Amino acid sequence: MxxxxxxxxxxxxxxxxxxxxxxxxxxxxxxxxxxxxxxxxxxxxxxxxxxxxxxxxxxxxxxxxxxxxxxxxxxxxxxxxxxxxxxxxxxxxxxxxxxxxxxxxxxxxxxxxxxxxxxxxxxxxxxxxxxxxxxxxxxxxxxxxxxxxxxxxxxxxxxxxxxxxxxxxxxxxxxxxxxxxxxxxxxxxxxxxxxxxxxxxxxxxxxxxxxxxxxxxxxxxxxxVEPISQNDAQRLASDLAASLDVAWSGELSERMAELIGPAVPYFIHLLFSQVAQSPAEQRRSLTEDQLSQVYNRRVLGPSCKHYFDHYRGRLRRYGPRGERAALAMLRAVAESEHARVPASELYDVYRKTRKKGACEQEFNELMADLECDWYLVLDVHTNEYAFMLPVMKDWWSRWYPMARLKKPKRSK
Ligand SMILES: Nc1ncnc2c1ncn2[C@@H]1O[C@H](COP(=O)(O)OP(=O)(O)OP(=O)(O)O)[C@@H](O)[C@H]1O
Ligand SMILES: [Mg+2]
Missing domain, CATH: 3.40.50.300 (P-loop containing nucleotide triphosphate hydrolases)
Structure with missing residues (x-):
């Protein structure tokens, strides 16, 4: 079947x-x-x-x-x-x-x-x-x-x-x-x-x-319920590829793993739902670069934005101030040079955004929630936060980059 x-x-x-x-x-x-x-x-x-x-x-x-x-x-x-x-x-x-x-x-x-x-x-x-x-x-x-x-x-x-x-x-x-x-x-x-x-x-x-x-x-x-193994991910990918008439290969599997990171089946399905929209000829001889393009242009692009919007929407649960703090911290992790930020630095980001109401307990609760909702993970050895999935980091950088969010200067 x-x-x-x-x-x-x-x-x-x-x-x-x-x-x-x-x-x-x-x-x-x-x-x-x-x-x-x-x-x-x-x-x-x-x-x-x-x-x-x-x-x-x-x-x-x-x-x-x-x-x-x-x-x-x-x-x-x-x-x-x-x-x-x-x-x-x-x-x-x-x-x-x-x-x-x-x-x-x-x-x-x-x-x-x-x-x-x-x-x-x-x-x-x-x-x-x-x-x-x-x-x-x-x-x-x-x-x-x-x-x-x-x-x-x-x-x-x-x-x-x-x-x-x-x-x-x-x-x-x-x-x-x-x-x-x-x-x-x-x-x-x-x-x-x-x-x-x-x-x-x-x-x-x-x-x-x-x-x-x-x-x-x-x-x-x-x-x-963790990401599935790379073997199972390859099986899922090659079965999906077969149903879409895509000539799948070990190289394509590797590229997929680089793009998505730990194999959460949802994102594999999402990637394939976009591959499915490429022209049939391209699908039949899909190259690694074409797969990357599908990922960059489509999965991270406007056509898939609604699949991710609930992640962003959920931040509203924290109220306007908590939401601002959560946004600032996610942005800091997504845009940091090595995509990892020490917990202490994130606490500073939180304190600056949250201002008077800041307290350590709220920060810890916020981080626990973000781990759950946004796939942030804490490396307990280095005490640094990073995105568990590259796809989440890429999506965040694509739609909420620092520069674009700065307020335009008012002309006097
Ligand atoms: N083991 C799996 N094999 C293949 N695809 C899977 C598997 N588990 C989940 N999926 C994919 O992930 C999607 C979400 O699965 P599911 O609804 O079970 O997740 P969930 O954790 O209950 O999500 P939510 O947090 O939104 O309730 C499915 O539509 C399917 O694309
Ligand atoms: Mg569910």
Whole structure:
């Protein structure tokens, strides 16, 4: 089957390259732990989750929830209910449950089949608004009775916490976290029978810090979704090349590795989506220089700008002052002579831009976020920051160069 060129959509299990080891390890960890998938944006977290969902191992039943647009605990409980009812096995566990809260029991008995009807959601949310803790808690605890081990696969949890915080305030988000801890643990440190896999495209630690949460998710085994190996990257590239009728070669693979750096599959797909737009004749005998041109003119150029805009847009989360400081620091790293800047120098850049409000803790939090969002990495031996991926550095230099951003002098 020809390999699909997908830039951004969630890959199907057979479209995953280089994740076999990680997925095996994840299943091993699930015996005794919950799992937190850690990675910067676009590294392939959701692809791994989808694999778990579509190819569950014996004895497990995964239930997937994308939390990105949820902004209240009652909405969470609604989605959870809907997903549980969609699975026959779990539906029968719930319909036989004796100890469900009254609101929920009545709801199942009277409106069991109405779940997809317009208006069901509003009615449901009204009924659980006050008692969401009890209702949600009971729903989950009932899942211990299901024969397979239920795995709750929760994508974009940090975004949901942030949405709840913005809409209902920090306290509501903290309450959700306290509740979440309670339902995971039977006694202080003993996990219940079901499991959770969490992931998010923003740093979970940053939001836990911001909320001053007592729950640090210590019962989660942290698994890192890293760039794939150069071998797997070559396999992906040559399969994509074959589907586009490109004569691929070892030299082209090497050039690709120089351009992109560590092999994040997303950027390989992005590069190929642009190669695909070259004339067919050129594609058939693509040279290394032509590949570089595609990278410089197209991947870094206006036609792909929207693929990167979310990285820039996310800096607004820090508020106008934090955003200015983050911009200045990214620029300093991108434009530095060796593309590496000592942490102390970055702190000076931060202090100058942030002025009075500067403090070391905020700086550290900002750097932690930038590592997650922008692929900055700290070399702990030299204490210098650099971009993990040349493509991110190149994009930043291309669109936000120092010189162009200087204010024009006003004529008197
Ligand atoms: N193992 C892989 N093999 C091939 N392509 C992949 C793989 N993992 C990810 N991709 C590519 O990366 C893109 C993003 O993948 P995915 O949505 O899984 O990442 P994510 O980490 O969940 O992103 P986000 O942080 O935006 O939620 C996919 O559209 C696909 O192009
Ligand atoms: Mg994702």
């Amino acid at each position: 020809a390999t699909r060129n997908i830039v951004g959509n969630v890959p199907e299990p057979h479209e995953l390259y280089g994740r076999e080891g990680l997925i095996d390890h994840l299943w091993r960890q699930l015996h005794a732990n919950n799992v937190l998938l850690m990675a910067p944006r676009r590294f392939g977290k959701t692809g791994v989750m989808r694999h778990v969902l579509q190819k569950p191992r014996d004895g497990y039943l995964p239930v997937y929830l994308d939390l990105e647009d949820i902004d209240s605990p009652s909405e969470f409980v609604w989605r959870l209910t809907r997903e549980l009812l969609a699975q026959d096995v779990l539906r029968s566990v719930l319909s036989n449950a004796r100890r469900l809260p009254k609101a929920l029991r009545g709801w199942f008995a009277d409106t069991f089949d109405e779940i997809e009807f317009d208006g069901a959601k509003v009615k449901f949310k009204e009924e659980v608004e006050e008692g969401w803790r009890e209702t949600g808690g009971r729903l989950l605890v009932e899942m211990e009775k299901a024969a397979p081990t239920v795995i709750f696969v929760l994508d974009e949890l940090p975004t949901m916490l942030d949405n709840i915080r913005r809409k209902g305030g920090d306290e509501e988000a903290r309450e959700f976290l306290a509740w979440f801890r309670n339902v995971r643990l039977q006694q202080k440190d003993r996990l219940r029978r079901y499991r959770f896999i969490l992931a998010g495209s923003t740093s979970i630690d940053a939001i836990l810090r911001r909320l001053n949460s007592l729950d640090k998710l210590n019962d989660f085994e942290r698994l890192y």
